[in-house]
């Protein structure tokens with residue numbers, strides 16, 4: 001974003017295999033799909049016409065929010081590559097038909113195509129110029145075309161298998177609905193670590209919903225202990241009086257208990273269907 005040259009340099013290092021994956025810093029392979037059952041927990045809070053704050057990650061959170069009617073979206077992420085990845089996904093939806101999108105980003109398949117001709121003919125023109133330069137350079141200098149013409153997995157992607165197959169906007173008719181709505185969204189991006197966000201948000205323009213994904217799981221012990229307080233005291237001022245903040249942990253399920261022990265600020269919801277199961281914790285400002 002503001003460090004285009006550095007971002008490109010680091011992107012190429014990943015693609016050439018000269019940099020190792022190190023989560024939690026400014027550069028690491030971004031998720032290319034969500035591993036959360038967004039369709040299960042998003043219906044817990046109304047997003048219609050809402051102003052929301054969300055992690056950027058793969059861009060899936062943003063698209064799900066658009067599908068559910070969010071109007072004004074601020075995305076943030078500490079990983080510089082998430083800016084480019086989420087922008088590519090959003091532009092991909094603008095430029096691609098449903099089946100092309102599914103192939104390009106590997107939905108319901110294991111391997112993303114990331115085909116260069118699809119990128120250059122159908123996606124590129126929907127990208128901001130810095131994002132174009134980033135992906136252009138990676139396509140020009142990052143691929144090892146001779147080894148694999150449909151080069152894809154050397155892109156800076158999370159190598160794990162993240163196929164959560166059921167996402168609402170991936171049904172064709174929902175995809176079209178989301179695609180149509182994308183035209184009317186106000187979208188902003190903030191490259192920031194969570195703890196620095198309060199310094200750059202605007203108190204006069206509060207959010208109805210904040211979607212913090214499972215950032216909790218990625219924090220060290222000290223920051224984990226402080227997390228409920230951080231949400232209430234540091235993010236709370238940027239929430240609408242009736243706003244909600246969704247912050248949960250995916251892997252430390254017993255942590256939920258301690259979160260609520262001293263100051264029961266979180267509401268717990270069980271969401272499940274035949275495919276997925278999750279517990280979501282929601283901070284409701286109006287209850288405190």
Ligand SMILES: C[S@@+](CC[C@H](N)C(=O)[O-])C[C@H]1O[C@@H](n2cnc3c(N)ncnc32)[C@H](O)[C@@H]1O
Nearest residue numbers: 031034035036057077078079193194214215218
């Ligand atoms: C918590 S991760 C997990 C993946 C997530 N479940 C998904 O479906 O995409 C989601 C995003 O949060 C970002 N992230 C993690 N810790 C962060 C922090 N302290 N501040 C800002 N972003 C963070 C990661 O870079 C990643 O893009």
